[in-house]
Amino acid sequence: MAHQAGVSSDADDSGRVSLMNDPKARGLFFQGLLIIAVIAMVYMGISNAIANLARAGIASGFGFFGDRAGFDIGQTIIPYTNDSNYLQAFYVGLVNTLVVAVIGIFFATIIGFIVGLARLSKNYLVQKFATVYVETLRNIPLLLQLLFWYKAVLSILPSPREAARETGVEVAFSINNRGLYLPRVIPEDGSSLIFYALVIAIAAWFFIGRWAKKRQMATGRQFPVFLTGLGLLIALPLLAFLVTGMPLSLEYASLQGFNMVGGWIVQPEFMALLLGLALYTASFIAEIVRAGILAVSHGQTEAAFALGIRPNLTSRLVIVPQAMRVIIPPLTSQFLNLTKNSSLAVAIGYPDLVSVTGTVLNQTGQAVEVISITMLVYLTLSLLTSAFMNWFNSSVALVER
Amino acid sequence: MNKKILSAVVGVAAVAGMGATGASAATLDDVKAKGFVQCGVSTGLAGFSAPNDAGDWSGLDVDLCRGVAAAVFGDATAVKYSPLSAKERFTALQSGEVDVLSRNTTWTMSRDTQLGLNFAGVNYYDGQGFMVRKSLGVNSALQLSGASVCVQTGTTTELNLTDYFKANDMTYNPVVFEKLEEVNAAYDANRCDVYTTDQSGLYSIRLGLSAPDEHMVLPEVISKEPLGPAVRQGDDQWFSVVKWVHFAMLNAEELGITSANADEMLESTDPNIMRLLGKEGAFGEAIGVSNDWAYQVIKQVGNYGEVFERNVGASTPLAIDRGVNALWSKGGFQYAPPIR
Numbered sequence: 001m002a003h004q005a006g007v008s009s010d011a012d013d014s015g016r017v018s019l020m021n022d023p024k025a026r027g028l029f030f031q032g033l034l035i036i037a038v039i040a041m042v043y044m045g046i047s048n049a050i051a052n053l054a055r056a057g058i059a060s061g062f063g064f065f066g067d068r069a070g071f072d073i074g075q076t077i078i079p080y081t082n083d084s085n086y087l088q089a090f091y092v093g094l095v096n097t098l099v100v101a102v103i104g105i106f107f108a109t110i111i112g113f114i115v116g117l118a119r120l121s122k123n124y125l126v127q128k129f130a131t132v133y134v135e136t137l138r139n140i141p142l143l144l145q146l147l148f149w150y151k152a153v154l155s156i157l158p159s160p161r162e163a164a165r166e167t168g169v170e171v172a173f174s175i176n177n178r179g180l181y182l183p184r185v186i187p188e189d190g191s192s193l194i195f196y197a198l199v200i201a202i203a204a205w206f207f208i209g210r211w212a213k214k215r216q217m218a219t220g221r222q223f224p225v226f227l228t229g230l231g232l233l234i235a236l237p238l239l240a241f242l243v244t245g246m247p248l249s250l251e252y253a254s255l256q257g258f259n260m261v262g263g264w265i266v267q268p269e270f271m272a273l274l275l276g277l278a279l280y281t282a283s284f285i286a287e288i289v290r291a292g293i294l295a296v297s298h299g300q301t302e303a304a305f306a307l308g309i310r311p312n313l314t315s316r317l318v319i320v321p322q323a324m325r326v327i328i329p330p331l332t333s334q335f336l337n338l339t340k341n342s343s344l345a346v347a348i349g350y351p352d353l354v355s356v357t358g359t360v361l362n363q364t365g366q367a368v369e370v371i372s373i374t375m376l377v378y379l380t381l382s383l384l385t386s387a388f389m390n391w392f393n394s395s396v397a398l399v400e401r
Numbered sequence: 402m403n404k405k406i407l408s409a410v411v412g413v414a415a416v417a418g419m420g421a422t423g424a425s426a427a428t429l430d431d432v433k434a435k436g437f438v439q440c441g442v443s444t445g446l447a448g449f450s451a452p453n454d455a456g457d458w459s460g461l462d463v464d465l466c467r468g469v470a471a472a473v474f475g476d477a478t479a480v481k482y483s484p485l486s487a488k489e490r491f492t493a494l495q496s497g498e499v500d501v502l503s504r505n506t507t508w509t510m511s512r513d514t515q516l517g518l519n520f521a522g523v524n525y526y527d528g529q530g531f532m533v534r535k536s537l538g539v540n541s542a543l544q545l546s547g548a549s550v551c552v553q554t555g556t557t558t559e560l561n562l563t564d565y566f567k568a569n570d571m572t573y574n575p576v577v578f579e580k581l582e583e584v585n586a587a588y589d590a591n592r593c594d595v596y597t598t599d600q601s602g603l604y605s606i607r608l609g610l611s612a613p614d615e616h617m618v619l620p621e622v623i624s625k626e627p628l629g630p631a632v633r634q635g636d637d638q639w640f641s642v643v644k645w646v647h648f649a650m651l652n653a654e655e656l657g658i659t660s661a662n663a664d665e666m667l668e669s670t671d672p673n674i675m676r677l678l679g680k681e682g683a684f685g686e687a688i689g690v691s692n693d694w695a696y697q698v699i700k701q702v703g704n705y706g707e708v709f710e711r712n713v714g715a716s717t718p719l720a721i722d723r724g725v726n727a728l729w730s731k732g733g734f735q736y737a738p739p740i741r
Contacts, residue, residue, distance in 0.1 A: 361488070363560065
């Protein structure tokens with residue numbers, strides 16, 4: 001560095017450096033070279049793959065997506081039959097992945113926060129219990145945990161014939177090795193009003209929150225936003241339900257032949273996957289939460305107390321907002337991990353994206369196309385999650401003045 | 402900066418190199434050069450391809466690979482095995498990871514035409530069946546409506562299952578796994594009422610369940626499953642080698658040549674036997690192996706009947722009847738073109 005400075009001061013007389021020795025020009029030149037090399041590499045890779053496929057006599061292209069799939073999928077949320085095409089099968093897998101990822105993230109976050117706080121608890125038993133939880137779950141490979149939960153779920157539960165009393169008897173709740181059976185709510189005419197009432201309640205909660213904040217800023221008076229909101233959320237749909245003459249009916253499950261029929265079914269594969277993913281990821285989130293809270297210096301608490309703020313409010317208004325700044329970036333990567341880890345579902349028979357595309361791959365033989373699309377989908381999911389969390393992070397970040 | 406350039410150059414070189422490798426056309430030359438046959442087998446299906454007590458692979462499909470090695474090298478042990486799941490098998494063959502796929506694989510038109518494969522014959526005629534617990538009290542597949550069915554992904558089985566239930570207007574709930582062991586475990590844990598795969602597979606899998614006697618295979622056969630070895634398209638020489646090893650084993654059974662009497666048969670004056678054992682003509686050279694190729698196959702591996710009996714026949718726990726897999730002359734489908 002010092003040497004370079006000397007050289008440039010010597011060359012100052014002429015006013016310019018030769019292009020060969022100009023660090024900026026050299027940098028641009030080599031970066032350009034690198035970009036060309038990368039593009040050439042990608043191009044050669046793709047053309048090589050196409051040439052090899054053609055030479056091996058393997059059909060290629062994406063036309064197969066329109067063909068009839070011809071296989072069934074055990075768990076579908078969006079409409080699908082074996083007459084649907086491969087594209088629809090692909091969507092089924094995607095939706096199944098999204099469902100388990102979203103619910104998994106929801107539970108992992110809640111459990112993670114609780115366990116993280118428990119690790120900081122002054123109660124000896126609670127604190128040790130949380131420590132054991134974290135150290136056990138985060139140190140065992142997830143695949144093993146999934147297999148454990150799946151075997152545990154399957155081996156503990158009775159078969160439907162053992163679980164149900166008699167054929168045809170309707171039961172409100174049954175758990176057996178074919179799944180968790182709950183009554184299914186069937187909407188009838190006029191039930192859309194209940195849905196609108198729900199939307200109105202949520203919107204009202206939001207606006208009351210804004211109004212209350214404004215009022216508090218102006219007058220200092222507080223308003224019980226949470227209780228009011230919760231009340232509205234329960235009361236409005238309930239009112240709509242009663243006014244429209246109770247247009248919802250319940251469908252119960254009953255034993256018919258081999259299996260329980262009817263009702264709302266949560267299959268054991270889903271339960272095992274959700275349990276495994278949520279508990280595993282929660283152990284990492286717990287550590288992130290603990291680290292985030294410990295990162296806020298104790299002086300902040302003391303300062304808040306000195307101002308006469310109650311402990312409860314201190315943690316809500318002083319500690320947590322500052323801890324969030326530390327928590328959110330690593331939390332994002334845990335969310336991404338959970339989504340990507342859901343692909344281990346293939347080991348326990350849950351039809352997630354990888355599992356379904358694996359079947360598509362095998363029935364069509366279009367390995368390159370199917371795998372590249374699957375990778376693109378995961379990439380897109382992760383980037384979207386990441387973008388959302390970055391937006392959330394910037395909205396809770398400390399505003400420095 | 403220098404590091405960046407270096408990595409870029411290395412990267413380009415690596416990709417350029419990739420173009421040169423890939424599936425080569427002359428598999429026989431490659432096999433001879435490396436000194437062994439790389440054979441794709443199942444992850445463990447007793448009687449067809451599974452490791453035995455001594456840890457060696459054995460079974461009907463394995464013996465075909467051993468036969469190919471015997472024909473090429475005169476040494477039936479010059480085989481290395483790659484256990485493949487149903488989902489991995491075609492990619493492994495297409496990419497050149499294995500030389501021959503001998504893994505209870507059904508010959509279908511789309512596999513034959515769209516996947517770049519050639520099926521070199523049928524070494525086991527099979528059909529898809531159902532296995533259930535005896536306690537269910539079911540004695541026909543037509544009573545299975547509403548059942549949960551365990552099935553392995555990436556198989557023709559999965560599609561036949563759908564077709565069968567659809568054609569008979571029945572419903573079912575598929576429980577799909579990628580690996581055979583996972584399907585077995587799930588069925589054994591009573592996750593499903595029904596296990597479906599090729600009937601030969603059902604017999605084999607039944608033996609591995611915790612209580613084999615509590616399960617039964619239903620009589621219905623719902624599909625044609627001609628199982629056979631597959632090779633890559635575009636390599637006729639290698640295709641011929643695999644095809645004719647299978648035919649040689651069939652012809653040997655038809656001519657009464659066994660691993661025990663192969664040496665005596667060398668003295669035979671029957672022109673059919675002389676041609677098969679390489680005493681007359683140069684049939685081996687025509688497919689790029691030595692003229693005693695069929696003798697080596699029969700001597701070291703055995704004829705088709707011996708192989709069948711040893712692996713899945715009446716003397717084995719599977720106790721599968723020859724049935725349609727008997728020679729054509731004994732009322733079965735196994736028929737080999739003559740060697741002349």
